[in-house]
Amino acid sequence: MPVDEESLLEFNPAYDKRRKIKQSFFFFLFRGAAVVNGIALLIIVYFMVVNGWRAITWEFLTQPPMESMTKGGILPCIVGTFCLSFGAIIIALPIGISSAIYLNEYARPGKMVRLIRLGINNLAGVPSVVFGLFGLAFFVVILKMGVSIAAGALTLGAMSLPVIIGATEEALKSVPDTYREASLGLGATKWQTIWWVVLPSAMPGILTGAILGISRAAGETAPIMFTGAVFFTPKLPTSIFNEVMALPYHIYVLATAGTEIEKTRHLQYGTAMVLIALVLGMNLVAILWRARLRNRLK
Amino acid sequence: MNVPEQSKNDDSPEYKMSSEDLDFYYGDFKALNNVTMGFKSCEVTALIGPSGCGKSTFLRCLNRMNDLIPISRVDGKITLDGENIYLPSVDVVMLRRKVGMVFQKPNPFPKSIFDNVAYGLWVNGIKDKAFVRDCVEESLKRAAIWDEVKDRLQDTALGLSGGQQQRLCIARALAVKPEVVLMDEPASALDPIATQKIEELIHQLKEMYTIIIVTHNMQQAARVSDVTAFFYLGKLIEAGDTDSIFTRPTKKQTEDYITGRFG
Amino acid sequence: MADRRQTTEKNMRTMFFIIATASIAVLFLIMLFLFKEGLPIFKTVSVKDFIFGKYWYPTSDPADFGIFPLIVASVLVTAVSGVISIPLGVMTAVYLSEIAKPRVGQIVKPMVEMLAALPSVVIGFFGMVLVAPFLQRVFGIPTGLNLFNAALMLAFMSVPTICSISEDAIHSVPDALREASVALGATQLQTIVRVVVPASLSGISTGIILGLSRAIGETMVVLMVAGGAAMLPRSPFDPVRPMPASIASEMAEAPVGGEHYYALFATGIVLFVFTLFFNIVADYLAQKYAQVGEASL
Numbered sequence: 001m002p003v004d005e006e007s008l009l010e011f012n013p014a015y016d017k018r019r020k021i022k023q024s025f026f027f028f029l030f031r032g033a034a035v036v037n038g039i040a041l042l043i044i045v046y047f048m049v050v051n052g053w054r055a056i057t058w059e060f061l062t063q064p065p066m067e068s069m070t071k072g073g074i075l076p077c078i079v080g081t082f083c084l085s086f087g088a089i090i091i092a093l094p095i096g097i098s099s100a101i102y103l104n105e106y107a108r109p110g111k112m113v114r115l116i117r118l119g120i121n122n123l124a125g126v127p128s129v130v131f132g133l134f135g136l137a138f139f140v141v142i143l144k145m146g147v148s149i150a151a152g153a154l155t156l157g158a159m160s161l162p163v164i165i166g167a168t169e170e171a172l173k174s175v176p177d178t179y180r181e182a183s184l185g186l187g188a189t190k191w192q193t194i195w196w197v198v199l200p201s202a203m204p205g206i207l208t209g210a211i212l213g214i215s216r217a218a219g220e221t222a223p224i225m226f227t228g229a230v231f232f233t234p235k236l237p238t239s240i241f242n243e244v245m246a247l248p249y250h251i252y253v254l255a256t257a258g259t260e261i262e263k264t265r266h267l268q269y270g271t272a273m274v275l276i277a278l279v280l281g282m283n284l285v286a287i288l289w290r291a292r293l294r295n296r297l298k
Numbered sequence: 299m300n301v302p303e304q305s306k307n308d309d310s311p312e313y314k315m316s317s318e319d320l321d322f323y324y325g326d327f328k329a330l331n332n333v334t335m336g337f338k339s340c341e342v343t344a345l346i347g348p349s350g351c352g353k354s355t356f357l358r359c360l361n362r363m364n365d366l367i368p369i370s371r372v373d374g375k376i377t378l379d380g381e382n383i384y385l386p387s388v389d390v391v392m393l394r395r396k397v398g399m400v401f402q403k404p405n406p407f408p409k410s411i412f413d414n415v416a417y418g419l420w421v422n423g424i425k426d427k428a429f430v431r432d433c434v435e436e437s438l439k440r441a442a443i444w445d446e447v448k449d450r451l452q453d454t455a456l457g458l459s460g461g462q463q464q465r466l467c468i469a470r471a472l473a474v475k476p477e478v479v480l481m482d483e484p485a486s487a488l489d490p491i492a493t494q495k496i497e498e499l500i501h502q503l504k505e506m507y508t509i510i511i512v513t514h515n516m517q518q519a520a521r522v523s524d525v526t527a528f529f530y531l532g533k534l535i536e537a538g539d540t541d542s543i544f545t546r547p548t549k550k551q552t553e554d555y556i557t558g559r560f561g
Numbered sequence: 562m563a564d565r566r567q568t569t570e571k572n573m574r575t576m577f578f579i580i581a582t583a584s585i586a587v588l589f590l591i592m593l594f595l596f597k598e599g600l601p602i603f604k605t606v607s608v609k610d611f612i613f614g615k616y617w618y619p620t621s622d623p624a625d626f627g628i629f630p631l632i633v634a635s636v637l638v639t640a641v642s643g644v645i646s647i648p649l650g651v652m653t654a655v656y657l658s659e660i661a662k663p664r665v666g667q668i669v670k671p672m673v674e675m676l677a678a679l680p681s682v683v684i685g686f687f688g689m690v691l692v693a694p695f696l697q698r699v700f701g702i703p704t705g706l707n708l709f710n711a712a713l714m715l716a717f718m719s720v721p722t723i724c725s726i727s728e729d730a731i732h733s734v735p736d737a738l739r740e741a742s743v744a745l746g747a748t749q750l751q752t753i754v755r756v757v758v759p760a761s762l763s764g765i766s767t768g769i770i771l772g773l774s775r776a777i778g779e780t781m782v783v784l785m786v787a788g789g790a791a792m793l794p795r796s797p798f799d800p801v802r803p804m805p806a807s808i809a810s811e812m813a814e815a816p817v818g819g820e821h822y823y824a825l826f827a828t829g830i831v832l833f834v835f836t837l838f839f840n841i842v843a844d845y846l847a848q849k850y851a852q853v854g855e856a857s858l
Contacts, residue, residue: 012422012423015422015423016389016391016392016423018423019423019748019750019751020748022750023748023749023750023751026750027660027749027750029652030652030653030655030656030660031656031660031661032652033648033649033652033653033656034652034653034656034657034661034669034673036649037649037653037669037672037673037676037717037720037721037724038669038672038673040676040717041672041675041676041679044679044683044684044687047687047691048683048687095580095583098576098577098580098581099577099580099581099583099584101577102577102578102580102581103581105577106574106577106578107578107581115585116581116582116584116585118844119582119584119585119588120584121840121843121844122588122837122840122841122844123584123587123588123591124840125771125774125775125778125836125837125839125840126588126591126778126833126836127777127778127779127780127805127832127833127836128681128778128779128780128805129778129780129805129808129809129829129832130591130595130778130829130832130833130836131591132780132808132809132812133594133595133598133808133812133825133826133829134590134591134594134595136812137594137595137597137598137826138590138594141817142594158587161583161584161587162584165584189566189569189570190570190573190574191569191570191573212678215678216678218680219678219679219680219681219682219683220680220681221680221681221682221780221781222681222780222781222784222805222809225809225812225813226812226813248680248682248683248781249682251682251683251686252682252685252686252781252784252785255686255689255690255785256689256785265690268686268690272682272683272686275680275682275683276679276680276683279678279679279680280675280678280679283674283675283678284671284675287671287674287675288671291667291671361744363740363743363744366736366739366740366743368662368663391746391747391748392746394743394744394745394746395745395746398744398745399740399744401737401740401741401744403737405735405737405738405740405741406741407738407741407742407756407760408738408759408760409759417742417745417747417755417756418745418746418747420755421742421745421746421747421748421751421755422746422747467741470741470745471744471745473745474745474746
């Protein structure tokens, strides 16, 4: 071993100091990035709450808009959003759960599964406004549903499908194989095993997925603009073929197309706050629930 | 029991590393209990014992690898060249350079063979290309793998066989010129022929390094080590010359383990 | 008895298979209707004039259907948002998976997820009423509703996607590699930069591409914040009109079956092709390098 080269490997305090300073600097940056995200969330929520707080009254939540939407409340929007998002989930949940069961329990890896997964991934990537176009051309025009809860919910349901499938698959994967083997070993068929053993253990995970799906659907605007939601209707829906108002679309309309945008600011903030409370509330429940499930599985 | 004899003079310069009254906790679980022993230069020390006895945990205390586990805690002291490595002033990065480690499963980086060995030099600030090249070659030779890889240094290390990967990992550890090399069951994931090569290698390496090896294979301990220490339930039961431990153990538990009555 | 059980079993299997193809069916229907309603516009305008035409005056007489300014707007808004969201998302992922103490991570991670949950219309509204006046005052520009503002808002919408996928990828790097690096005397930063990030690069790229794909397809933010001018921008503070904004704002006025209606669907085709491309690349990356992180035996 040449001795003079050995010295190159000796402790180099200057280098060591440099790399430590570098580490502190970069860790500061990394932490900063995380903080920026948190701040962004807090700022948005803060402004909506501070400005929207005063608009929230009992009347605001229980009355229809009045005087060309410069006064009154948002009851039809709340009801409409409720109908659209629950309609969407009622459509997407059975299809999504069944798809996930096929992919996770029945399918053997191969071209078909690859194709289905490619389909799901790409469906998840389709822009929301394209879903709107699709819903308009197919449900509203061709199937003659008109602008209605049915057309809007179907469009939103198609959009929620990948979310539900993803969440269900994750839940199914977390069920230990030993459960399946135990059931199959007792002479149960595959379907019996799925129905009595796998689905019950996966149910909490599936339900969190469903909650996330509803909240996503409730916040979407572009897919319902042409298919389910309208500018203004004071009536509450009585059939699934009625058109409705919706919270997100109402915010958009008031903020951009109202006759007196500045004067209705407080209504805009108030509506935004209701929507945020609805969506983040559902998400928080789902996130906390999921975290608890994961901890329990560890 | 010859442990207390060792511990009496653990500041004596003949020990390269030593531990004194070492306790280790994972959360509330006490994984090591009052371990005191020393390691001499140019000797191979084997740590043996049934699984879960704390031998790997003890090994990982020696280069503070357990620091990476958030809920762990250490009491007592470990010295390297007479200095306590658990003092707050000690730079753990420098410590790990002096006390290298080879892991149970071969864990080459998903990089080329050359880059794997050169990595330790690069991160320690050595940029001189010729020097790095020489160092890589020398380390690969010392790890007895040079002839097998010299023509494909730029190929990915993941293409090597398990035994080759493990020798590459040893070369990687040697490249930063450590003084002590810790080996955590380095041959347990390998076939007999690869194991034999690793054992021969350990034999050659002890001329230059202090080697501490964890193994669950008693024949291996007998073959490669000068000193053997038997751990059981987080305690050091007995340590001494490998010959005497295997032929005349002083403790009943050691004898039971060695003769295969448990473990 | 056994026979009947087997038949039921077979039927269940077939039923689940059929339902599982629903996603492909929907995707196929989307494409079918986009093309059915979009292609007729090419009777009036050539494909080349449609894509590279510089003028978008769909309601003039005669109308101009050139979506080049819209495509450029979409690409620019996405690119600028990527400049912000990629470092932010990847760095947050590194922080969460490598640096943060578990307790801090348990607070920050839900916050990032909540950011993803904010409805796009709320982010658009925020950009409109708060960020726009702020930019206008600080930079002394005529309007705060512009390319930069839209990109900024979009960035915060794609950060959660980039962050969570990158984090999963970083998480899947075996600890053995970190230990090997640290045992050689590398600092934590060196371990992250030279070992962990390279080993998870395919996952991180997948996250980045999906994040950008989300940005280019996002509608409400660009509709409310980008300013709406169908012109080629000269500076980041010029108003623009990305494709989704054009579709969303004009569809209400475009009579079903008219040229304008067809032109908007054709714009939808272009947008769809963009996102399809992004998704196929992401899928390819995820498949091809799925095993890279597993370096051990």
